[in-house]
Amino acid sequence: MTLNIGVIGTGAIGRDHIRRCSQVLQGSRVVAVNDINRDSAAKVVSELKLDAKVYDNAHDLISSPDVQAVLVTSWGPSHEEFVLAAIAAGKPVFCEKPLAVTARGCKNIVDAEAKHGKRLVQVGFMRPYDQGYRALKQVLTSGQIGEPLMLHCAHRNPRVGEAYTTDMAITDTLIHELDVLRWLLDDDYVSVQVVFPRKSSKALPHLRDPQVVLMETAKGTRIDVEIFVNCQYGYDIQCEVVGETGIAKLPEPSAVQMRSGAKLSTEILVDWKDRFIGAYDVELQAFINDVQAGKLTGPSAWDGFAAAVAADACIAAQTSGEVVPVTLPARPGFYGK
Ligand code: NAI
Ligand code: ISE
Numbered sequence: 231m232t233l234n235i236g237v238i239g240t241g242a243i244g245r246d247h248i249r250r251c252s253q254v255l256q257g258s259r260v261v262a263v264n265d266i267n268r269d270s271a272a273k274v275v276s277e278l279k280l281d282a283k284v285y286d287n288a289h290d291l292i293s294s295p296d297v298q299a300v301l302v303t304s305w306g307p308s309h310e311e312f313v314l315a316a317i318a319a320g321k322p323v324f325c326e327k328p329l330a331v332t333a334r335g336c337k338n339i340v341d342a343e344a345k346h347g348k349r350l351v352q353v354g355f356m357r358p359y360d361q362g363y364r365a366l367k368q369v370l371t372s373g374q375i376g377e378p379l380m381l382h383c384a385h386r387n388p389r390v391g392e393a394y395t396t397d398m399a400i401t402d403t404l405i406h407e408l409d410v411l412r413w414l415l416d417d418d419y420v421s422v423q424v425v426f427p428r429k430s431s432k433a434l435p436h437l438r439d440p441q442v443v444l445m446e447t448a449k450g451t452r453i454d455v456e457i458f459v460n461c462q463y464g465y466d467i468q469c470e471v472v473g474e475t476g477i478a479k480l481p482e483p484s485a486v487q488m489r490s491g492a493k494l495s496t497e498i499l500v501d502w503k504d505r506f507i508g509a510y511d512v513e514l515q516a517f518i519n520d521v522q523a524g525k526l527t528g529p530s531a532w533d534g535f536a537a538a539v540a541a542d543a544c545i546a547a548q549t550s551g552e553v554v555p556v557t558l559p560a561r562p563g564f565y566g567k
Pocket of ligand 1: 264270
């Protein structure tokens with residue numbers, strides 16, 4: 231059976247997910263699109279030669295009998311509304327991160343999904359599907375470096391647009407580390423602190439950039455994450471785990487090693503679309519397969535909530551400069567162990 235998908239938000243990642251659901255993955259087609267910028271939606275339909283209807287209202291798309299599953303790829307503040315509407319319609323929904331921009335918004339989704347009685351939500355946390363992160367987790371699980379003591383991470387973007395704000399460095403950017411490090415370490419956060427180094431002259435006037443987030447986990451592991459969204463040189467994701475008996479680093483993306491002009495060099499990617507292209511394909515194929523099998527197994531609304539609880543604490547820490555506790559309630563049985 232081919233899964234008929236409706237997509238809300240036809241911008242950068244929405245268009246990329248439409249491309250993969252239409253041209254790369256198995257078992258799906260895009261039959262409906264919506265965007266507050268209608269021209270953007272219409273342009274995607276014509277350029278990707280979709281047999282899809284442009285809906286002027288996202289809720290009409292969600293309720294349409296032609297739509298069997300929903301992809302939410304609009305701006306973060308709109309996610310809660312559309313995910314709740316998909317749950318109310320009883321339709322599986324893949325929501326790009328963040329699930330909602332606050333923990334409260336995520337909890338509203340968790341409560342609605344639990345009331346519905348069956349998992350309908352997968353969150354677009356793609357890093358656990360990335361081959362490099364999976365290889366890193368395998369090293370930790372095998373015990374080759376002993377227990378993880380410290381992690382040194384960096385999340386660097388070459389630049390961001392004018393709409394990007396200091397708190398988005400947490401809710402839109404660090405949210406990836408907040409999710410993947412819980413998965414990598416099988417652990418949760420107990421406190422966070424945010425420090426601001428010297429501001430880069432390349433950062434827009436309103437933006438405090440870079441930031442360093444310091445976290446402690448329940449098992450006592452200490453994590454530092456550098457968030458630098460105007461680094462200029464490329465799109466660079468780093469994760470180094472310091473264990474009791476060794477060190478394990480996230481592999482660099484595969485790139486040809488060049489020797490020319492008296493230089494030894496490898497290219498650095500500049501776009502998240504390319505850095506995690508494999509993981510995006512795998513996460514969405516898993517969503518399609520799970521919907522067809524009747525059981526979602528990917529990153530859940532609880533994962534979205536857990537990351538948002540830590541993100542809320544980071545936002546508070548940005549202002550206070552203090553160490554802020556992170557209090558995550560026990561995971562409901564509905565979401566497994
Ligand atoms: P974008 O600005 O390129 O595209 C967003 C689109 O959504 C725009 O066309 C906008 O008109 C539309 N939109 C906004 N609010 C809407 C509403 N209420 N109803 C209908 N359409 C609406 O943004 P981008 O970069 O594609 O990001 C979209 C979402 O995807 C964000 O939540 C972002 O965090 C996430 N994202 C995830 C990535 C990942 O690595 N998993 C990478 C990039 C974005
Ligand atoms: C963007 O929304 C993403 O999710 C990218 O993966 C991240 O690197 C970027 O900072 C976000 O703005």
